[in-house]
Amino acid sequence: MSSTEVDLTQVAEGQIVTVKWRGKPVFVWNRTPEDIAKAKATALSALMDPVARNANLAADAPATDENRAAEGAGREKWLVVIGICTHLGCVPIGHSGEYDGWFCPCHGSEYDSAGRVRRGPAPENLAIPPYKFVSDTKISIG
Numbered sequence: 001m002s003s004t005e006v007d008l009t010q011v012a013e014g015q016i017v018t019v020k021w022r023g024k025p026v027f028v029w030n031r032t033p034e035d036i037a038k039a040k041a042t043a044l045s046a047l048m049d050p051v052a053r054n055a056n057l058a059a060d061a062p063a064t065d066e067n068r069a070a071e072g073a074g075r076e077k078w079l080v081v082i083g084i085c086t087h088l089g090c091v092p093i094g095h096s097g098e099y100d101g102w103f104c105p106c107h108g109s110e111y112d113s114a115g116r117v118r119r120g121p122a123p124e125n126l127a128i129p130p131y132k133f134v135s136d137t138k139i140s141i142g
């Protein structure tokens with residue numbers, strides 16, 4: 001089992017970096033307070049996929065911003081998602097689309113600032129891989 005370590009000091013506020021984990025792109029986003037506020041202000045009833053899709057939580061955990069972002073005090077700004085559109089697997093483009101998250105150029109799906117699908121045809125939120133903090137400034141994915 002291979003894991004990928006990410007030095008979070010290299011990710012400026014507002015920046016999304018892409019790292020590779022098991023051959024897949026993983027997006028690590030240092031969200032701004034505005035990004036977080038927008039995600040928190042979204043009602044669960046407005047979501048197309050109400051499930052968190054977070055490998056670190058129970059399979060039926062709801063897709064609140066708390067359940068999508070990193071856990072722990074001061075860590076809610078970190079969003080870690082597998083960068084593969086849940087429709088047919090294209091790589092979405094960050095900081096684009098109407099919902100301030102990602103836009104998939106293949107068929108137009110859009111994701112919000114918690115990586116939750118807001119416009120189809122993608123059926124599910126961007127998946128969150130297993131990861132943990134190994135220090136305050138470093139995560140290990142996988």
Ligand code: FES
Pocket residue numbers: 085086087088089090104105106107108109120121122
């Ligand atoms: Fe992303 Fe189809 S692969 S919308």
